[in-house]
Amino acid sequence: MTTTPETMTASVLTEALEIELRQVPVPALGRNQVLVKVEAVGVCGSDTHFYETGNIGDLVVKGPVILGHESSGTIVAVGADVAATRIGARVAVEPQTVCRRCEYCKRGSYHLCRAVEFYGAWPVDGSFSDYEIIDDDFAHDMPEQMTFEQGAMAEPVSVAVHAVRNAKITEGSKVLITGAGPIGVLNAQVARAYGASEVVISDPVENRRRFAEAHGVTRAIDPAQTDFSQFEEHFDCYIDASGNARAIDAAIPTIRPGGIAVLVGMGGERLELPIALMQHREITLTGTFRYVNTWPAAIALISSGTVDVDSLITGRYGLGDVEEALLKGKTDPLAIKTMVIPGLGAAAER
Incomplete structure (x- = not known):
């Protein structure tokens, strides 16, 4: 030794x-x-x-x-x-x-x-x-x-891989992400790697929106300047990387019937949700707890240049x-x- x-x-x-x-x-x-x-x-x-x-x-x-x-x-x-x-x-x-x-x-x-x-x-x-x-x-x-x-x-990319797997993102998926920090941007890149055709990211900070636009998203929006009703029932899946209750509340109605919401960001202890809407649309809500069996995928995505x-x-x-x-x-x-x-x-x- x-x-x-x-x-x-x-x-x-x-x-x-x-x-x-x-x-x-x-x-x-x-x-x-x-x-x-x-x-x-x-x-x-x-x-x-x-x-x-x-x-x-x-x-x-x-x-x-x-x-x-x-x-x-x-x-x-x-x-x-x-x-x-x-x-x-x-x-x-x-x-x-x-x-x-x-x-x-x-x-x-x-x-x-x-x-x-x-x-x-x-x-x-x-x-x-x-x-x-x-x-x-x-x-x-x-x-x-x-x-x-x-x-x-590979660790933060693993967070994104686990979230994207939980969101069941595949070819042609339309994805909304709230929060354009490192985890949000990595989720966007991994979503595109798994086949998402549209990835919209929301963040109030202009610099983060600009960065996200150069790293995997098809559109970056300012939540303070955006009418989310234009996205009603538009997205197959939603990933929150902000932990912000207002962002999550605004995002839920954009999920189509049968869609999936994945909470990654850590926010408050409790969260109010539009339960009737989620029941009627049969929206699946889940969280993520770190990751499991993700390192080989994360290493492959990084080493191939697929995720920057x-x-x-x-x-x-x-x-x-x-x-x-x-x-x-x-x-x-x-x-x-x-x-x-x-x-x-x-x-x-x-």
């Missing part, structure tokens, strides 16, 4: 609005795990929410935790039951471990496992560090043409600048996706 350091540098959330750069032990390998030298980590809105409030719903930070879950890197050591030939592999990390024994795991819905441990959600450490461990089969090989930043983007992730990346920071990276989406109106690169120093590229 390759010799690895006993300690590593990590950005540790100690409480809301407090992150410390610490030296911590390199995590110990389990028999079926690999140790990954982290090369790139995408900043997710959930990381920012944990940083600002110390919780997301019933997920509460009760002690120090390393945030981050959109990662890629190089395998530098393996557990006793993992082939040594995996050392040196470039991998995109699926950031969860599951029990593999419950009914959900056995039927292939392992993302619903009651014992799931998701990276960067207390008490499970995440990826804003020099190294991380992951189950061997959740370290997905990347083709040589994929960069580490592209590998880290490079243009979403608008900033890069080292581990010493994680706090700034977490807030970049709020402090810079032109920011789309920020990367943390452990190998960068404090004077990171902006």
Whole structure:
């Protein structure tokens, strides 16, 4: 086994609005795990929410935790039951471990496992560090043409793949998406990859609409300036990537009878819906909980160039600048996706 350091540098959330750069032990390998030298980590809105409030719903930070879950890197050591030939592999990390024994795991819905441990959600450490461990089969090989930043983007692309699968998008589908942030734009690109002939995206921010128009959508609209009645019963499926109750309410009547609504964005605890309309049209409403069996598809979409992730990346920071990276989406109106690169120093590229 390759010799690895006993300690590593990590950005540790100690409480809301407090992150410390610490030296911590390199995590110990389990028999079926690999140790990954982290090369790139995408900043997710959930990381920012944990940083600002110390919780997301019933997920509460009760002690120090390393945030981050959109990662890629190089395998530098393996557990006793993992082939040594995996050392040196470039991998995109699926950031969860599951029990593999419950009914959900056995039927292939392992993302619903009651014992799931998701990276960067207390008490499970995440990826804003020099190294991380992951189950061997959740370290997905990347083709040589994929960069580490592209590998880290396999996680948000997986969110989109899972949503598009739940929406049953296929050739000729007409799709409405609300929210043109990174997840909304990736949903648009994946929807087109799955055959959607029309993808309309709604967002109040002009810069996001312009970006979306260059990345997969057929039309970008301003909800404040749009009469949604023109789309009555027009769309086969609707994906919300905003979590905004008003956006969802305005979108539901645009779904045709027998259509599907998929809620991806995290909003409030409760939501009012036009139940009579949904019943009469037999509209299916579902949510998404992360992803399941999506990494091979996400890697293929990115590595083939079918989904463009490079243009979403608008900033890069080292581990010493994680706090700034977490807030970049709020402090810079032109920011789309920020990367943390452990190998960068404090004077990171902006």
